[in-house]
Amino acid sequence: MAVIAPSRRIRRTPFTDGVEAAGVKGYTVYNHMLLPTVFRSVEEDYRHLKTAVQVWDVAVERQVELRGPDAARLMQMLTPRDLRGMMPGQCYYVPIVDETGGMLNDPVALKLSEDRWWISIADSDLLFWVKALAYGYRLDVLVDEPDISPLAVQGPLADDLMARVFGDAVRAIKFFRFGWFDFQGVSMAVARSGYSKQGGYEIYVDGTKNGMPLWNALMEAGRDLDVYAGCPNLIERIEAGLLSYGNDMTRENTPHECGLGRFCSTQTAIGCVGRDALLRVAKEGPTQQIRAIAIDGEIPACDQIWPIVAKGKRIGQVTSAAKSPDYHTNVAIGMVRMTHWDEGTRVEVQTQDGPMTATVHENFWI
Amino acid sequence: MAVIAPSRRIRRTPFTDGVEAAGVKGYTVYNHMLLPTVFRSVEEDYRHLKTAVQVWDVAVERQVELRGPDAARLMQMLTPRDLRGMMPGQCYYVPIVDETGGMLNDPVALKLSEDRWWISIADSDLLFWVKALAYGYRLDVLVDEPDISPLAVQGPLADDLMARVFGDAVRAIKFFRFGWFDFQGVSMAVARSGYSKQGGYEIYVDGTKNGMPLWNALMEAGRDLDVYAGCPNLIERIEAGLLSYGNDMTRENTPHECGLGRFCSTQTAIGCVGRDALLRVAKEGPTQQIRAIAIDGEIPACDQIWPIVAKGKRIGQVTSAAKSPDYHTNVAIGMVRMTHWDEGTRVEVQTQDGPMTATVHENFWI
Known part of the structure; x- marks a missing residue:
C-alpha cells in the first residue's frame, strides 16, 4: 500500500497531534481532511471498541451551519424527511437529495434553535449545494463552515468516561438528543450518537484550540477504563449495517434504495427539491x-x-x-x-x- | 507516514492498474479519487520530467459537463472571466467564485460547442454548486459528470511521443487549444495544456475501458524516448508558480489575491454571481x-x-x-x-x- 503524501490541502484536525501520538497506522481522506482508519490493527481496534471505550477524531464530519430567518425552510429543501416535528435539542439523520432524488450526503442534522442548524456531513462538499440553493432562491440565511470539530466517545464504557469529564448529567442524554455542556469554560453540544452500535457520544468541540485539551482530558480520565484512540471500525460498521456515503451509496441512488425509506416522509416533506422525483419511488418502492x-x-x-x-x-x-x-x-x-x-x-x-x-x-x- | 486505507469511496481511475505496475510510492486523494504523487522519488521524477516525457494519471480532474440551451449562460454565472470571445476548440483557465467572490475551484473550461462545455476541475465538488445554481435559476441545461478521464503527457519530448500515437497533426495544436483525435476508433479531445511548465498535452480519454489501452500504447511508443509514469511534481509546480486549490487558495480568497486578476474581466463578465462582490477589489486591488x-x-x-x-x-x-x-x-x-x-x-x-x-x-x- 502506498503512503499518503503530506500537503496542506489534506487538512489536519484539531486532534491530529493526539492521533499521531497514539500511533495511527492508516488514514483515509474525508472532506479534504485526515480520518484515521486503524491504530493497533483493525481486528484489535474492533475488539477494544466492543469491550472498552475509544476516543475518535471525527473532525472530518464538518458542519454546515444554517443561520437566519430562512434556515428552517432551506433545511427542509434539502431532505425528504419531514422536519416539522423536530425540536431544538434533537438530532435527525437526514438523507440529502438532489432534484432527481439522488443522494448527495447522509448527515446528521442538529436543530440548535428555530433559525439555527448544524448539518454534520459525510464525505461530499454539501456546503456548495446548500450555498447555491440559498443564492438561487434568494433566502435570508447565512451558510458557512464554523470552527466546530466532532470528537466521538464510543464503546460500552463511554458513559462512565463522559461522566468523569462532563459530569453525571451526560448520562441522561437520550439517543439522538444533545445538550450543552461545559469544558474548561467553553459550552459544547454533546449528543448521544456516533458511527458505531457500541453506544456513546459525539462532542461538537467548539474551537480548534480546545481540541487537544479535551482529547488529553478524556485520555487522562479514562486510564483505568482502558481508553484508547480509535476510529470508525470497518468490521463493526458493516456488522451494524452503517452505510458509508461514497462507498455504499452515491448520487446514483435514492434514499429508498439505500434502505433509508423510514427516514423519508416524501408526501409531507413539502419544499424538498427532490420531492417530485421521489414521490413515485416512495409509493412503489425501489427495484434494488x-x-x-x-x-x-x-x-x-x-x-x-x-x-x-x-x-x-x-x-x-x-x-x-x-x-x-x-x-x-x-x-x-x-x-x-x-x-x-x-x-x-x-x-x-x-x-x-x-x-x-x-x-x-x-x-x-x- | 501512514498508509492510505483502501476503500471504494476513494475511487481508482481507469489508469490505476498502470500506475501500480509502474511502482507508485505515494498517493493523495483528489476529488474522491487516487492521484499519484511520487514514483521513483520526487527529485528523480522532477529531473526526468524536465528532460524526457511522462504519462500522468490525472483522471482526478473530473469533468463537469454543461449541455443545453442555457449552458453558456450558466458557464458565465460561474466565473468573472468574460467568456463572450471564447470559441469552440479553446480552453480557458477560469477562476470560479461564489457570491462573495471567494474561490470555489480553478478549473480549465473547454468549449465543445455553443451549448456544450466541460469544466476540468480542481479538488472540490464543483458539480454540487453548478447543479444547485442551474436548479435555482431553472435553467435549461443538463449538468453531470461524464465518463471522461484526462491523461497528461508532459515533458520536452511530449510532442514526439504524442505524434507517434495520434499522428503528426497533434504538433499543430496551439497552447490552450484542443482538437479531436482518434485512438482505436474512439474520438478524444486532445489539448495542449497541463500542470507543468515543461510543455505537453492533456488527452480527455473517453470511456474507462479505453484508459489502459491508451496508457500502454503511450508507454510502448515512447520506449526510446525514456517515457515513464509521472505525476504533478511538487518541486516543479512551485518553481513554475502553478497554484493548487485547497493548498494555496481556498474559499477565503478572491481571484485577485491569488494573482489571477489577469483572468478576470469583472466589469464585463455580466451574469457572474460573484461580480458585485468583486467589482471593488477588481478596481482597487487586493490587500494580500x-x-x-x-x-x-x-x-x-x-x-x-x-x-x-x-x-x-x-x-x-x-x-x-x-x-x-x-x-x-x-x-x-x-x-x-x-x-x-x-x-x-x-x-x-x-x-x-x-x-x-x-x-x-x-x-x-x-
Missing part, C-alpha cells in the same frame, strides 16, 4: 436495495465495486467488506436487485482475486 | 497576494499552514514548499500582505520544525 451479504472464503480489501452475479447475470454490487471475527464470515454491504434480495439467496461476488460464493441477508448482524 | 517565497535552511514537509512573520507580526502564510535542486533554495508559495510583498523583503517563516528566514519574490522561478 441495500442488503447484508455474507461472503465465503478469503477476500481481499474491497477497494472497488465487486459485481454480484447470479446465473451469469449482474444483479448487484458489493461496496464494503471485511472479515468478521465475531460472526465467522466475511460481512459485506451490497446493493441487490429485487429479483435476488430475499433472505438466503445464493449469489456470486466477483472480487479482484476471483469469484466467491455468498448469501444475501435481509438483516445486518448487529 | 500570492508571492514566490525562497526559504533558507532545511525545511520539513509543508502539511499545514506556515505563518509568515515580520517584526513579530503575522503578515502572511506559506502553503506549499519544497527543496529545489535547480534553484538551490527551498521554493515556496505564500500569501503576503501588501506591506511586505515587494521584491526582496526579508521575512520569517514559522514551520513545525521552527522559524526559518526567507525572502519574498515577485516572480516565480520558471
Whole structure:
C-alpha cells in the first residue's frame, strides 16, 4: 500500500497531534481532511471498541451551519424527511437529495434553535449545494463552515468516561438528543450518537484550540477504563449495517434504495427539491436495495465495486467488506436487485482475486 | 507516514492498474479519487520530467459537463472571466467564485460547442454548486459528470511521443487549444495544456475501458524516448508558480489575491454571481497576494499552514514548499500582505520544525 503524501490541502484536525501520538497506522481522506482508519490493527481496534471505550477524531464530519430567518425552510429543501416535528435539542439523520432524488450526503442534522442548524456531513462538499440553493432562491440565511470539530466517545464504557469529564448529567442524554455542556469554560453540544452500535457520544468541540485539551482530558480520565484512540471500525460498521456515503451509496441512488425509506416522509416533506422525483419511488418502492451479504472464503480489501452475479447475470454490487471475527464470515454491504434480495439467496461476488460464493441477508448482524 | 486505507469511496481511475505496475510510492486523494504523487522519488521524477516525457494519471480532474440551451449562460454565472470571445476548440483557465467572490475551484473550461462545455476541475465538488445554481435559476441545461478521464503527457519530448500515437497533426495544436483525435476508433479531445511548465498535452480519454489501452500504447511508443509514469511534481509546480486549490487558495480568497486578476474581466463578465462582490477589489486591488517565497535552511514537509512573520507580526502564510535542486533554495508559495510583498523583503517563516528566514519574490522561478 502506498503512503499518503503530506500537503496542506489534506487538512489536519484539531486532534491530529493526539492521533499521531497514539500511533495511527492508516488514514483515509474525508472532506479534504485526515480520518484515521486503524491504530493497533483493525481486528484489535474492533475488539477494544466492543469491550472498552475509544476516543475518535471525527473532525472530518464538518458542519454546515444554517443561520437566519430562512434556515428552517432551506433545511427542509434539502431532505425528504419531514422536519416539522423536530425540536431544538434533537438530532435527525437526514438523507440529502438532489432534484432527481439522488443522494448527495447522509448527515446528521442538529436543530440548535428555530433559525439555527448544524448539518454534520459525510464525505461530499454539501456546503456548495446548500450555498447555491440559498443564492438561487434568494433566502435570508447565512451558510458557512464554523470552527466546530466532532470528537466521538464510543464503546460500552463511554458513559462512565463522559461522566468523569462532563459530569453525571451526560448520562441522561437520550439517543439522538444533545445538550450543552461545559469544558474548561467553553459550552459544547454533546449528543448521544456516533458511527458505531457500541453506544456513546459525539462532542461538537467548539474551537480548534480546545481540541487537544479535551482529547488529553478524556485520555487522562479514562486510564483505568482502558481508553484508547480509535476510529470508525470497518468490521463493526458493516456488522451494524452503517452505510458509508461514497462507498455504499452515491448520487446514483435514492434514499429508498439505500434502505433509508423510514427516514423519508416524501408526501409531507413539502419544499424538498427532490420531492417530485421521489414521490413515485416512495409509493412503489425501489427495484434494488441495500442488503447484508455474507461472503465465503478469503477476500481481499474491497477497494472497488465487486459485481454480484447470479446465473451469469449482474444483479448487484458489493461496496464494503471485511472479515468478521465475531460472526465467522466475511460481512459485506451490497446493493441487490429485487429479483435476488430475499433472505438466503445464493449469489456470486466477483472480487479482484476471483469469484466467491455468498448469501444475501435481509438483516445486518448487529 | 501512514498508509492510505483502501476503500471504494476513494475511487481508482481507469489508469490505476498502470500506475501500480509502474511502482507508485505515494498517493493523495483528489476529488474522491487516487492521484499519484511520487514514483521513483520526487527529485528523480522532477529531473526526468524536465528532460524526457511522462504519462500522468490525472483522471482526478473530473469533468463537469454543461449541455443545453442555457449552458453558456450558466458557464458565465460561474466565473468573472468574460467568456463572450471564447470559441469552440479553446480552453480557458477560469477562476470560479461564489457570491462573495471567494474561490470555489480553478478549473480549465473547454468549449465543445455553443451549448456544450466541460469544466476540468480542481479538488472540490464543483458539480454540487453548478447543479444547485442551474436548479435555482431553472435553467435549461443538463449538468453531470461524464465518463471522461484526462491523461497528461508532459515533458520536452511530449510532442514526439504524442505524434507517434495520434499522428503528426497533434504538433499543430496551439497552447490552450484542443482538437479531436482518434485512438482505436474512439474520438478524444486532445489539448495542449497541463500542470507543468515543461510543455505537453492533456488527452480527455473517453470511456474507462479505453484508459489502459491508451496508457500502454503511450508507454510502448515512447520506449526510446525514456517515457515513464509521472505525476504533478511538487518541486516543479512551485518553481513554475502553478497554484493548487485547497493548498494555496481556498474559499477565503478572491481571484485577485491569488494573482489571477489577469483572468478576470469583472466589469464585463455580466451574469457572474460573484461580480458585485468583486467589482471593488477588481478596481482597487487586493490587500494580500500570492508571492514566490525562497526559504533558507532545511525545511520539513509543508502539511499545514506556515505563518509568515515580520517584526513579530503575522503578515502572511506559506502553503506549499519544497527543496529545489535547480534553484538551490527551498521554493515556496505564500500569501503576503501588501506591506511586505515587494521584491526582496526579508521575512520569517514559522514551520513545525521552527522559524526559518526567507525572502519574498515577485516572480516565480520558471
